[in-house]
Amino acid sequence: MNEYVLRTQQLTKRYKTQSALDRVDMTVRKGTIYGFIGQNGAGKSTLMKLVTGLAFPTSGSIELFGATGGAELNLARKRMGVAIENPALYPQLTAAENLEAHRLQQGIPGKESLKRTLDLIGLSGTGRKKTKNFSLGMKQRLALGVALLGEPEFLILDEPTNGLDPMGVVEMRELLTRLNREMGITILISSHILSELHLLATHYGIIHKGKLLEELTSRELQERCRQFIHIKVNVPERAAAVLERELATTEFEVTADGVIRLYAHLDRPADVSSALVAGGLALEQFMPMGEDLESYFASRIGGGEHA
Amino acid sequence: MLNLLRSEWYKLCRNRSFWLLLSLLFASAVIYVLLNYYDDPNDGGALTGMSGLDLFASSMGANNYIIKIGLSVLAGFFLSSEYSTGTIKRAVASGYSRSKFITAKLLVFIVGAMLTALVFPLVNILLGSVLFGRGDLSGGISETGFIVRSFVLTLSLAAAFAAVTGAIATFLTDSGKTIGTVFVLYFFADGLYAMTGKFLPFVNTLYDYSIFNLITHYADPDMSGSDFAQSVSISLLVAIAFVGIGIAVFRRKEIK
Numbered sequence: 028m029n030e031y032v033l034r035t036q037q038l039t040k041r042y043k044t045q046s047a048l049d050r051v052d053m054t055v056r057k058g059t060i061y062g063f064i065g066q067n068g069a070g071k072s073t074l075m076k077l078v079t080g081l082a083f084p085t086s087g088s089i090e091l092f093g094a095t096g097g098a099e100l101n102l103a104r105k106r107m108g109v110a111i112e113n114p115a116l117y118p119q120l121t122a123a124e125n126l127e128a129h130r131l132q133q134g135i136p137g138k139e140s141l142k143r144t145l146d147l148i149g150l151s152g153t154g155r156k157k158t159k160n161f162s163l164g165m166k167q168r169l170a171l172g173v174a175l176l177g178e179p180e181f182l183i184l185d186e187p188t189n190g191l192d193p194m195g196v197v198e199m200r201e202l203l204t205r206l207n208r209e210m211g212i213t214i215l216i217s218s219h220i221l222s223e224l225h226l227l228a229t230h231y232g233i234i235h236k237g238k239l240l241e242e243l244t245s246r247e248l249q250e251r252c253r254q255f256i257h258i259k260v261n262v263p264e265r266a267a268a269v270l271e272r273e274l275a276t277t278e279f280e281v282t283a284d285g286v287i288r289l290y291a292h293l294d295r296p297a298d299v300s301s302a303l304v305a306g307g308l309a310l311e312q313f314m315p316m317g318e319d320l321e322s323y324f325a326s327r328i329g330g331g332e333h334a
Numbered sequence: 335m336l337n338l339l340r341s342e343w344y345k346l347c348r349n350r351s352f353w354l355l356l357s358l359l360f361a362s363a364v365i366y367v368l369l370n371y372y373d374d375p376n377d378g379g380a381l382t383g384m385s386g387l388d389l390f391a392s393s394m395g396a397n398n399y400i401i402k403i404g405l406s407v408l409a410g411f412f413l414s415s416e417y418s419t420g421t422i423k424r425a426v427a428s429g430y431s432r433s434k435f436i437t438a439k440l441l442v443f444i445v446g447a448m449l450t451a452l453v454f455p456l457v458n459i460l461l462g463s464v465l466f467g468r469g470d471l472s473g474g475i476s477e478t479g480f481i482v483r484s485f486v487l488t489l490s491l492a493a494a495f496a497a498v499t500g501a502i503a504t505f506l507t508d509s510g511k512t513i514g515t516v517f518v519l520y521f522f523a524d525g526l527y528a529m530t531g532k533f534l535p536f537v538n539t540l541y542d543y544s545i546f547n548l549i550t551h552y553a554d555p556d557m558s559g560s561d562f563a564q565s566v567s568i569s570l571l572v573a574i575a576f577v578g579i580g581i582a583v584f585r586r587k588e589i590k
Contacts, residue, residue, distance in 0.1 A: 079427035081589040098431065105429030115420035119350050132341035132428060173424065183427075
């Protein structure tokens with residue numbers, strides 16, 4: 028999949044002397060779910076605002092569906108659905124009326140799309156209830172519905188799970204996964220719930236203090252966050268021989284300080300420890316270890332800080 | 335552009351502030367006519383000397399304030415609320431040019447303002463004529479001509495004030511600030527012109543041709559044809575200029 032939906036080159040945004048984005052080269056490929064990770068104020072929303080045309084870049088370029096500037100770029104934005112920051116809704120209107128206002132604006136023919144969208148987001152039973160009386164979770168879902176109304180090819184969602192209860196978070200994840208897999212919608216999503224993002228995203232971008240530190244696929248992340256059994260024994264060389272002979276595995280590495288990282292038999296730690304003890308080794312340390320997205324993110328931005 | 339206009343019209347028609355404003359003006363106009371109708375002529379009342387045209391003329395004077403106050407409230411809740419609710423973001427990101435979006439928004443707002451400006455005098459002339467009879471104008475002036483001319487001026491001045499208000503709302507983005515600023519500007523503009531005119535004489539001339547002055551005598555039955563044409567032209571030019579200013583402001587505005 029080498030077709031790009033969004034590509035930025037040296038994208039920079041400065042507010043007076045403060046740099047909000049610093050030469051960001053970002054690539055979102057077609058058909059992916061791009062998890063955009065960063066702390067508050069890291070530049071996630073700024074980038075989304077530049078892509079959606081809410082703010083203007085200081086320098087650099089934005090390529091959206093191959094369009095790079097002016098009216099062409101604006102036209103390409105018609106292929107996007109957007110929900111940035113708080114759910115953008117008319118509080119005095121009902122869910123259906125909010126969708127209708129957007130349908131008219133986008134010139135979407137036929138009103139059947141309203142019912143279809145309400146069913147999709149699970150708000151078809153809200154009737155005459157005005158959106159000002161909706162819970163935050165319902166507002167989030169309606170904002171997503173509005174973004175989906177024009178059957179976009181690219182969704183930009185800023186913190187779409189804010190305010191959702193645990194079931195709502197799961198439903199949102201399932202819905203986004205379905206939209207991506209069944210309808211082929213490319214999604215750029217930012218979220219503070221990294222564990223949730225981990226279950227959803229196929230690609231990641233880590234941004235910190237306006238700089239895009241890294242872009243990686245979920246497979247690359249998996250490799251970097253690989254789980255292993257951390258083993259420290261009195262004679263590492265003999266332990267390595269035992270693992271090869273008794274457990275028939277070479278999926279381990281011996282670090283410079285003599286610690287063995289065993290990437291196999293993760294589900295059978297008792298077998299591993301028994302084999303080592305039977306081989307006459309004294310176990311000093313034996314524990315499962317590995318990074319998840321949160322700890323990987325923390326390590327990338329310098330540790331101790333969280334999204 | 336048509337899609338944007340349809341969407342904005344849909345939102346205006348479902349704007350509670352708009353309907354509340356129209357309802358209040360309608361109720362006020364009905365009460366105003368009825369108060370005059372039931373005013374006892376034996377106790378200083380004016381029933382015997384009253385006609386639909388008299389009520390219409392006096393309602394035009396009150397409408398001066400309605401146009402100013404009503405517009406600032408409508409602007410606050412129809413234009414600026416797009417920023418507070420965040421819906422402006424979705425609209426800007428929808429792929430339309432900013433110029434088209436804000437033009438549609440301002441045009442629908444102007445139409446809403448024109449409708450608002452019509453309610454009070456329209457109810458007065460209609461209900462007043464039913465209860466008191468239409469009446470006559472002295473000096474051989476055509477009654478129908480006066481009514482039509484007054485409505486045309488009402489509409490064109492409402493459009494001008496709406497465009498000014500719209501440009502201010504586009505610049506300030508906050509409903510509270512918009513309502514406050516427009517209130518202060520519209521109610522102190524005359525005094526500001528007069529004060530500045532003492533030091534800068536050309537400001538007096540400027541004031542003579544400004545919408546702030548034109549609205550003070552827009553219901554004058556003796557208004558000449560050329561004065562009428564001048565008032566309409568100035569109002570329309572102001573409306574066009576301030577829609578242009580609103581577009582220019584919005585095109586450069588970063589949406590936070």
